[in-house]
Amino acid sequence: DVIRGDYKEVHVKPAVKEELQRITALTLKHPKEFSYGVLERNKITGAILYGPPGTGKTILAKALSKHSGYNMMVLTSGDIYDPKWGEDEKFIRSTFRIAQRLHPCIVFIDEADAIFGKRTAMDRKHERGMLNQFLSEWDGIATGPRAPFILLATNRPNDIDEAVLRRAPVQILIDIPNRADRKSILEIYLKGEDLDPDIETEKLARMTQFYTGSDLKSLCVNAALACLSATIVPDADNNNPTETGNPQHGGSGGPPGDNPNGTPDSSTLDAGLPKRVLKKEHFLTAMKSIKPTGRGPTALAARRFKQKPM
Missing domain, CATH: 1.10.8.60 (Helicase, Ruva Protein; domain 3)
Structure with a gap:
């Protein structure tokens, strides 16, 4: 699909745009630089945009992809969660495989707290399995030359699981x-x-x-x-219940300019405004x-x- 989003549609500080472009470009355009030395063990494969609701995090992410020419896969909790056992894990595996084929690619997950909430003893096995599968895939592709960049957006960063935060060390506040x-x-x-x-x-x-x-x-x-x-200004004729028709206008029941079915003619719409x-x-x-x-x-x-x- 065509990515809808442009830097012209969102106003954030230039330093935020520069940081996002820098970190994604390092990972997606120069994968060989992360294949040896200290960067091989510390590759940056993700980032989090966090801040109050309505500050433009989603539009900013899409504008980044459009401006940089990267492919983008946009996911929400509704895309991942599936009531059938094992289907969400299967979806996650296929998502990462497709993202690798679309290299360079950003996997953007909106409202990430709904998917990557902190794990507790009360979690259902199904939910924990989904998160574990995502983390496993994330780790598995991290060292590959065609690894996608995982970009998360959230209004509730405090609710995100610590394991996810560790894998997305770049955390940028998009404030009011x-x-x-x-x-x-x-x-x-x-x-x-x-x-x-x-x-x-x-x-x-x-x-x-x-x-x-x-x-x-x-x-x-x-x-x-x-x-x-x-x-x-309301049309007085339309508000006057006594004026329901005029034989001189073909018995249409409306003023001049009306169609035979009584609806306004398109030529009179917005007339005089x-x-x-x-x-x-x-x-x-x-x-x-x-x-x-x-x-x-x-x-x-x-x-x-x-x-x-x-």
Whole structure:
């Protein structure tokens, strides 16, 4: 499938992009350098993107693959878990074999905590077998010249099993955006929109502390919808139950421009609507329903995990 994701769609610090590109390039483009000496025993085969929900970890991973020209296999817990005994282990084995054939390849696992949660005495044998199979395959391909790079993304890094963390020593915090970052993100999402002089992206950035990139996207969408709702004036004819038809219009039961079945003609859709202009009031309306998620308990816990701000 075509990878949907581009660096233009996500705003993260340049150092984060550079670190991701550096570590994946070392592993995927120069495998011979890890075939001898100290690097042979310490090959970096994985990394973890962690941080609060909605900070762009998934888009960043896909943008990395697209920008670098690597193949990518995207997996979720729904892809791996199978109620039939042994099927998930079989799926894992085939995934690694395919990834080797697709070299250079990134195996990206979203919401990794749902798959690689810490093992306990209460685990079912089936779940523990799945994790053990993945770790075994990961170790088995680590020394191969066509080994894929395992990239994990999680909002809950504290819940991931220690054995997985050891195999992914590069752990990068993708934190909530600061004011300058929020301004850049807003400019991405509001591209093509007209803003009223009473509101600008700098002012919006100051108003949206603790908003994640996902929150800002929802805010912009809802502000545009609020503007559109305020612009559209209800059709009085459609709201007047007494005007149900007019013989002069072929008895269609609707005003001129309607089709015989009473639905509006496509030529009249959007007729006369001016281009919307987003105002401060539209964003304030949107903020009533779109609240910042960057200060919730999940976000705070993720931020405290071995912080490595770039």
